[in-house]
Amino acid sequence: MEPGVILEWVIKSVVILISMTAGFAYTTWYERKVLAKMQVRIGPNRAGPFALLQPVADGIKLIFKEELVPAEADKLIFNLAPVITVIPALIVTAVVPWGGVLDINGFKLSLALTDTNLAILYIMTVTSISVYGITLAGWSSNNKYAMLGGLRATAQMISYELALGLSLVGPVLVAGTMSLGKIVEMQQGGWFILFQPVAAIIYFIAIIAEVNRAPFDMPEAEQELTAGYHTEYSGMKFALFFMAEYAKMVAVSMIGATVFLGGYLGPFLDIAPWLGPVWLWVKVAVLLFVFIWIRATSPRIRYDRLMAFGWKILFPLALANVLVTAVVVAFMGGK
């Protein structure tokens, strides 16, 4: 393997990690701004123009805060749990293509880190191990609220993961491939949200539960559990949980945009291939707006209803969607 290829991979990986981290910082800003507008408040407006430096100010504040470790906590796991939570959120988008192939003075630069026929499977694997951080955080804090919050989060995430995985099977069947690059190329004739509307709706409901956002933010229901699994965390360790939640929001929006909304496809892509990442991020911003919109307008639903909804409505619906899609694809002979 030539060193040039390895260097290219390293640079692309660093770009992905940095954009996920920056995505986290500016999603908090975006959320506070949009929430303020929806609730007819002013919102953050002090740090820099349009409060654009607010995330920096928040970061500095959290770094200088005192970090407390409960006396009876399991110290090793207590310190490791935030790290375990944040890593899957940062690496899950490694398989998402940001664009086609750029031609810079004869050097062909593909705007994707990797394009394997395993992309969807990789996403499911990473989401399936992302529950550990939260479970371990709840257990190691040695606190009843944290423990219950952690267990709730885990139960909720494994339940909705089934519907999530099945909702991605529909597009895979239509496209006939698990490679996200090919799935995007297939959508030049029309976005998959048109061919797979049920799968798209199930996906968007399931990801809200998967990233523990309102109205499915059971793990941190303040009235019942103080703050859920991160009750005992402070300073940068708390910030890491926060980062995991927002980076996951960005990641699932990016995957949803790629699978259902045409990914990096958009107008003028033939003339200027560098527009690919721009279109992708515009779609991510729209989906993030929907996340915030839902949070601003709907109340939290009860925990048993949440589980019943996941198992008794979403899961059978997703199964039926897979069955219908498979039959249609079998009779039409695929695309």
Added chain:
Amino acid sequence: MNLDTVFFLILAAAAVITAAGMLLNRNAIYAALFLILNFATVGIIYFTLSAPFVALTQVTVYAGAIMVLFLFVIMLLGAEKLPYGEGSLRTQRLVAIGLAVVLLVEAGYFMLVKQPGLFLNPAQAGEFGTVEQIGRALFNIYILPFEITSLILLAAVVGAIMLTRIEKIQRAGQTGGEEQR
């Protein structure tokens, strides 16, 4: 030794160390975490053997689903700490030592006397491990075993749900069926 062999030896060492850590740790949570690391390492070994589907399924099913339930049970029962002391383990220990000697002799015999291709060349593996190949094999050649397995799993699921409902049904019977939904 080429790069693949070095990579394999590192992974093998990691797999052995995590397995030993799982066995030797007295805290059940740490033991479970070591087992998860072990599954992940074995998953990477499958990757180097050009079986990416098996690798990712290994991590998803074992590390992602089964071990989460293990952690659940350990946490809910509060069974983290094993009590110190020997108890009934003494006879088992003797048997274990005997079996370990047999295993070591066997492994030594194969490595030193027979010397088979210890280090598989991943290039030999070819295309058999891709998603398409596994799907074709599973749904064409092995369709009957696949369907039988799915029926057995379905029976297990129904059984598990019945076990959770028995208590509810009994309670409903005692109170005159008021609680029955």
